Amino acid sequence: MLYFDHCASTPPREEVIRTMMEVMAKHYANPSSLHQGGVEASGLLERSRAAVAGIFGTAPAEWTFTSGGTESNNAAIIGAVARYRNKGKHLITTQIEHPSVYDTFRKLGNEGFRVTYLPVNEQGTIEVRDLADALSEDTVMVSIMHVNNEVGSVQPIPQIGELLKQRRRVLFHVDGTQSVGKLPISLREWGVDLFSASAHKVGGPRGVGLMYARQGVQLEALLAGGGQEQGLRPGTENVAAIVAAAKAFRLAVEGGEARNAAMNRLRSRLVECIGTIPELVLSGAKSAYNDDNQSVMAPHIVHFSYPGMKPEVFVHTLEEMGILASTKSACSSRENKPSRVLLAMGLGQARAASGIRISLGDEHREDDIDYLCGKLGEAVLKLKPFERKDCKS
Numbered sequence: 467m468l469y470f471d472h473c474a475s476t477p478p479r480e481e482v483i484r485t486m487m488e489v490m491a492k493h494y495a496n497p498s499s500l501h502q503g504g505v506e507a508s509g510l511l512e513r514s515r516a517a518v519a520g521i522f523g524t525a526p527a528e529w530t531f532t533s534g535g536t537e538s539n540n541a542a543i544i545g546a547v548a549r550y551r552n553k554g555k556h557l558i559t560t561q562i563e564h565p566s567v568y569d570t571f572r573k574l575g576n577e578g579f580r581v582t583y584l585p586v587n588e589q590g591t592i593e594v595r596d597l598a599d600a601l602s603e604d605t606v607m608v609s610i611m612h613v614n615n616e617v618g619s620v621q622p623i624p625q626i627g628e629l630l631k632q633r634r635r636v637l638f639h640v641d642g643t644q645s646v647g648k649l650p651i652s653l654r655e656w657g658v659d660l661f662s663a664s665a666h667k668v669g670g671p672r673g674v675g676l677m678y679a680r681q682g683v684q685l686e687a688l689l690a691g692g693g694q695e696q697g698l699r700p701g702t703e704n705v706a707a708i709v710a711a712a713k714a715f716r717l718a719v720e721g722g723e724a725r726n727a728a729m730n731r732l733r734s735r736l737v738e739c740i741g742t743i744p745e746l747v748l749s750g751a752k753s754a755y756n757d758d759n760q761s762v763m764a765p766h767i768v769h770f771s772y773p774g775m776k777p778e779v780f781v782h783t784l785e786e787m788g789i790l791a792s793t794k795s796a797c798s799s800r801e802n803k804p805s806r807v808l809l810a811m812g813l814g815q816a817r818a819a820s821g822i823r824i825s826l827g828d829e830h831r832e833d834d835i836d837y838l839c840g841k842l843g844e845a846v847l848k849l850k851p852f853e854r855k856d857c858k859s
Contacts, residue, residue, distance in 0.1 A: 545685030590619030618767025647718030670714025
């Protein structure tokens with residue numbers, strides 16, 4: 467089987483697995499314990515925090531280990547809004563956020579906050595001027611994902627950060643779950659106040675996430691209990707998984723520029739292939755860069771639709787041919803309804819109801835892409851007699 471579902475979860479790196487096994491076997495003590503075993507476990511925890519901080523050019527105290535991207539997003543958004551609710555009741559996000567952000571804002575909207583959901587263009591990106599127009603004296607938070615998990619569009623985070631530097635009372639949260647290890651990240655330079663990431667998207671274990679809160683930003687904890695993780699995330703820390711996650715993040719970022727250049731070449735090869743199959747329609751920009759050489763599409767995601775064909779039928783056909791792909795976000799791929807993201811991009815019901823996501827990893831080579839391309843063509847030929855003509859537009 468060829469695995470093309472890295473956005474859902476990446477295969478764990480061998481060295482990460484070894485690290486996790488070694489720590490689990492030797493350092494099983496509770497890091498809050500006062501005895502030597504606890505001290506050693508606590509030391510590993512803090513070295514992992516320092517390693518993460520070093521990767522992003524920040525301070526260790528600004529990082530909290532969580533259970534994953536969903537918890538990080540919830541803890542950052544709800545924690546900050548609860549802490550600063552007396553400063554304003556207006557929140558801004560986009561129409562294409564991951565459910566862990568989008569649904570959180572819907573919940574806050576039901577609790578009395580006014581939420582602006584910024585529109586996106588056909589490429590899946592917002593216009594910074596729309597954000598500028600939406601800001602008001604009542605705005606307390608802007609939350610915008612770096613890379614869209616479904617189609618791979620890249621939001622103009624540096625430009626957004628520059629705009630918000632003029633509004634220091636507005637907190638800037640970025641969901642970086644799909645961008646860490648794929649694109650350069652400069653939290654300080656961009657003026658990011660809150661940031662989320664997940665280890666299993668970068669070759670690490672599941673069940674570990676990162677939440678960054680800039681020094682000075684105060685959060686209300688979602689959970690009550692012990693004082694672990696500076697009181698923001700009470701509960702006994704999973705030391706083995708955290709140490710392994712820190713290693714995975716480091717490996718994902720090291721050499722990232724050259725690795726992602728190679729991945730971009732594979733993406734271009736796949737995009738070109740899709741363009742030769744008339745039944746398939748590419749989503750988002752064809753090129754990964756715009757005319758100013760800025761990233762507009764993530765290097766590891768290619769999304770397309772097969773109008774008139776149910777995406778689950780196409781995915782299962784590919785699976786029979788040795789290809790593992792996905793429909794939309796792994797968190798919502800079992801929902802039998804059109805993609806909210808594609809509808810927001812103005813692509814219409816037919817394309818929104820027939821989207822397929824291919825997500826690449828470090829292990830892929832040109833031969834893999836060529837094999838995939840061949841199978842895409844074979845799958846279309848096999849399924850073409852079953853197209854629903856009334857669902858093609």
